[in-house]
Amino acid sequence: MNFNELISLCNPTNVSGPEPNDIGVLQHDSRKVSPDDVFIAIRGIQADGHEYVKEAVARGASVVIIQEPVSTEEEVCIIQVADTRGLLGPLAQAFAGNPAQKMKIIGITGTNGKTTVATLTYQILQQLNVTPALLGTTGKWVGGQTMDSNLTTSDPVELAKDMQQAKEAGATHLIMEVSSHALDQQRVNGIDFDIAAFTNLSHDHLDYHQDLNNYAQAKAKLFISLNPQAKAIINGDDEYAIHMIEECQAEIIRFSFNKALEVECQVLSNNTEGLVIRIGKILIESSLMGTFNAYNITEAFLICRSFGFKKEAIAEALGKANGAPGRLERLPRKEKTQPLVLVDYAHTPDALENVLRTLSDIKTEQETLHVVFGCGGNRDHSKRPKMAAIAEKYANKVILTSDNPRDEDPDAIIEEVLSGFKNPENIERITDRRKAIVKAVTNADKDAIILIAGKGHETYQEVKGERHHFDDKEIALDALDNRKSNAKNTGG
Known part of the structure; x- marks a missing residue:
């Protein structure tokens, strides 16, 4: 320069x-x-x-x-x-040598599903013998290395350096999650996206955007920025889809599980073992579960299809893809007497309802649904009672605990959440998240499905400005192992 x-x-x-x-x-x-x-x-x-x-x-x-x-x-x-x-x-x-111009760039935005769609796309492209890189919430995957990510979408200088590193590592395709904050703050200015994908839009980040209309307008900026040679993959079943396409000049590819659009889809099977779905005329089997994952799988399929890869090869790759860490992640059961434990990042009303409704729909009559969740501090207060009502609606047993309290008093957060329950006397309250998880796993029987919601892939808990090591999966796996040890010790 x-x-x-x-x-x-x-x-x-x-x-x-x-x-x-x-x-x-x-x-x-x-x-x-x-x-x-x-x-x-x-x-x-x-x-x-x-x-x-x-x-x-x-x-x-x-x-x-x-x-x-x-x-x-x-x-x-x-x-x-x-x-x-x-x-x-x-x-x-x-300053970085314009790395974005030397790779195919895929941007994924929406309230929920960004991480899963991005990860599935990355895993598919790996199996299709191209070299992808991924920048997102759960980390940065560049050149076979995994690095921590502090933001869903980094600041422009860090983003350009990451792209430069990806290009130098041989990446031909770069997948990135694009947050509403990043779009509003112009962090992705200067990047021409080849493909942009919209997952959905629901109640989140209103502490920043003030209302859903502003939130939708921020998301739409990604699609307004596309040139006519680009492609926009749109979840046509979301009510805010129209906001994403009304000023979009790119080729628009909408998909739906409910109506006739450019791509028609159908869920053929959905249980705790996984999904079978139809996208157009292609059948896809996946270990991921839940209707919302059917949307994520479809989005990843259409992104890769838009690059010209064969449908059959993409379907085969999706059958082997395991999705994103901490997104309805199934923990291994070593004994049949252990409950099914799932860890998910759901920390918004819509995300929690998607996951709980999914599990409620696919569980058998003898199975019971348990949820451990809390709400983060220094965030939108209005979603707290909403999440309580959702948990009470779908779960047989609720343990209310802390999430990332940040600068707030965790017990004060819990009090706000409790106001959303119709029958708060039926809710177990354990402020210490570790104790809440251990009790949920230890006391559940083999027919329980336990959802530990809110933190997903995170390996920390943020309290008073400091991050302390805390991993829901580690704690739950230890509790499962202790169940096994206790059973042996008691002759069970």
């Missing part, structure tokens, strides 16, 4: 100060600036980067890109532009 190229990309309203001798890397965090770096000031929700221009200059920034006028005593090149936030994505891609 030379200075003339930088000026051309910025399309500045004003340039002042000396032309830099060297241009380093792009930074939007003043603490990370090194000599010759380019610092771009972004006005955020909690902080304004313009307030840190002096710090960036003191650390050696050779160029500062601003939106609002700033004063600095040092001689430094200042480039003023109309919108630094909108510019950050394209600049980050350019």
Whole structure:
């Protein structure tokens, strides 16, 4: 990147100060600036980067890109532009060598199902002998390595570096989850998606978006950004599907299990062993369970089909795919006397209802459905009583516990959740999540289906600003093993 190229990309309203001798890397965090770096000031929700221009200059920034006028005593090149936030994505891609232009890019958005669709797509492409990379909620899978992910969709600079790494590792296809926050904050600006997929939209993130209409408009930005050569895979059964396609210029492929659209689908079998579904004329068998997973499987199938892969090969690959960790993940049962334990990330009313309704529909008459769940702190309070009502509607037994309390009092959160139960006296309340899981697994009989909801793949619990190691699966597996040991010790 030379200075003339930088000026051309910025399309500045004003340039002042000396032309830099060297241009380093792009930074939007003043603490990370090194000599010759380019610092771009972004006005955020909690902080304004313009307030840190002096710090960036003191650390050696050779160029500062601003939106609002700033004063600095040092001689430094200042480039003023109309919108630094909108510019950050394209600049980050350019500084990284435009990696997004050198791979097929798949973006998946929606309230629920993003992670499962992304993971299934990744697993299918692996079996079809291409080299994919995945950036999402449960982690970053690049070049055979797995890295932690702090956000569903990273900031533009980190995202461009991840894409650069993926390209250097030989990736030809990159799948990424695209959050509503990322779309609203323009984090994916500068990326031309070859395929975008919409799963569904329901009550979530209203603490940020205020209402469902704003939330839908944020999601729709992904589809508005598509060029006419791209393809949009749309769940036509979702009521917000129309919002995604009304300004979309790409080829639209809608699928439905309920009505006649471009692709007609049908659930042929759905039980605790898995699914058999029909997509068009193709039959697919999967170990995943539940109607909502039928939608996820279909979305992944259509994404891969849109790249021209053969239907039969995709169906075969889906039969071997096991989906995303912590998404209705079945824990192994070593003994027939053990209950079926499932771990799921469901932390919204819609997600919890999808999972519980699914399990309620497929369980046998002798089986009972148990749920352990809580609600996260520092999040939308209105969903707490709604989740209580859903749990009470579908589950035979409910244990209410903590999720990630964050800065809130976990008992105060539980009190808010309790207000949504018609018969709170029937609900068992155990604030300590570990004790709640252990009791649920230990006390259940062999005919119980236990859903541990809310944290899924997460391996931490966030309390008062700190993350402590906490893995629902580890705790549940230990409890299952202890059941086995106790049975042996008592001669059972």
